[in-house]
Amino acid sequence: MTATAEAPAPEVGAVPSFEVTLKIRRFLPADEDMPTFGEPFQAEPRWDEFTVTVHGTDRVLDALHKIKWEHDGSLTFRRSCAHGICGSDAMRINGRNRLACKTLLKDLDPSKPIIVEPIKGLPVVKDLVVDMEPFFASYREIMPFLITTGTEPTKERLQSPQQRERFDDTTKCILCAACTSSCPVFWTDGQYFGPAAIVNAHRFIFDSRDEGGTQRLEILNDKEGVWRCRTTFNCTEACPRGIEVTKAIQEVKRAMITRAF
Amino acid sequence: MTTIADPKAPRPSRPGPTRRTTHGNTELYWWVFMRVSGVVLVALIFGHLFVNLVAGEGINAIDFGFVAGKWASPFWQIWDLLMLWLAMLHGTNGVRTIIGDYAEKDSTRLVLTSALYLASVIVIVLGTLVIFTFDPCPPNSPADLLPSFCTA
Numbered sequence: 404m405t406a407t408a409e410a411p412a413p414e415v416g417a418v419p420s421f422e423v424t425l426k427i428r429r430f431l432p433a434d435e436d437m438p439t440f441g442e443p444f445q446a447e448p449r450w451d452e453f454t455v456t457v458h459g460t461d462r463v464l465d466a467l468h469k470i471k472w473e474h475d476g477s478l479t480f481r482r483s484c485a486h487g488i489c490g491s492d493a494m495r496i497n498g499r500n501r502l503a504c505k506t507l508l509k510d511l512d513p514s515k516p517i518i519v520e521p522i523k524g525l526p527v528v529k530d531l532v533v534d535m536e537p538f539f540a541s542y543r544e545i546m547p548f549l550i551t552t553g554t555e556p557t558k559e560r561l562q563s564p565q566q567r568e569r570f571d572d573t574t575k576c577i578l579c580a581a582c583t584s585s586c587p588v589f590w591t592d593g594q595y596f597g598p599a600a601i602v603n604a605h606r607f608i609f610d611s612r613d614e615g616g617t618q619r620l621e622i623l624n625d626k627e628g629v630w631r632c633r634t635t636f637n638c639t640e641a642c643p644r645g646i647e648v649t650k651a652i653q654e655v656k657r658a659m660i661t662r663a664f
Numbered sequence: 665m666t667t668i669a670d671p672k673a674p675r676p677s678r679p680g681p682t683r684r685t686t687h688g689n690t691e692l693y694w695w696v697f698m699r700v701s702g703v704v705l706v707a708l709i710f711g712h713l714f715v716n717l718v719a720g721e722g723i724n725a726i727d728f729g730f731v732a733g734k735w736a737s738p739f740w741q742i743w744d745l746l747m748l749w750l751a752m753l754h755g756t757n758g759v760r761t762i763i764g765d766y767a768e769k770d771s772t773r774l775v776l777t778s779a780l781y782l783a784s785v786i787v788i789v790l791g792t793l794v795i796f797t798f799d800p801c802p803p804n805s806p807a808d809l810l811p812s813f814c815t816a
Binding site for chain 1: 685686687688689690691692693694695696764765766767768
């Protein structure tokens, strides 16, 4: 009697698996001296394609892991928590800034290659890793910490739910740079503070416990501050935390105008 | 212990101060001006179009004499002056913004904005001059160059 190899019937409730091709922008800096700011690296970026088998529950990050662990160990990208909280793996996926760990492959039309690029407007260090320093420099400039005067209270600084609600949306920022690197004004020369810095300023400007609002408004009243916002809503669309970024920027503008007149 | 330099460390940041901090409310005022002038211009321009093209005999009435007649009145002088200044400042500031957004090099930006400001100043000065010094029947001009309503 010969055993016939029968394909096992698909288990009820099993996660379907499928093939997906990822087209990844690769960049390896040349093995020479660092160019001065503004000069490009000698090396040219290239596109690499990888086809992997993934499950319906897999995210882009899982596919990247699979590529790195099973196909090409030199593929370089950032990720820390892998669950949408640390903000390390913002990248440009099919032309939109998203977190690789929050984007399901099945939602991306896997019949076509999925295009993965580093976020734009920041210098690429290697593959999908960018230099975040210009981004954090803007963040530091708006003083993202509580500023108070007078003697420190002996108990907590109390706040009503309504006062807290005022800036609740902007407390959700995880500093992934998806918004700032989706902003066409930031792409030009990188001088603009960028949506993320303004969002984090908003978080303190509208906090009833904070007393540094005037200073922050003064900083963002800069030529490169909120007035360079063109309300294109790219940032709101890019935010993986669903923060209404453009609205926050408009609220900061309004606070400046009511202060000036 | 020696430290090993990382040859592929992130590129150095832009030399010097990363951003030239600006003070004052200049950008704020320009932002507000763009909104206010935009609304005012809508009224001015549609009023202008209506009076010139629709009211009275409509488009058939427009000729040299029609314009001369309008500019004889201080009301239309002020109207046209406002329209000229607001439109020019609104447009110049808009183009300045676009140059700022698209010019990547400081030198390109300087050249483009200089050309823009020069053009704006010429148009504003020339336009203002015409509105206030316009005389349809300049004295001592040859009669064949003057419009028919100029009776010397």
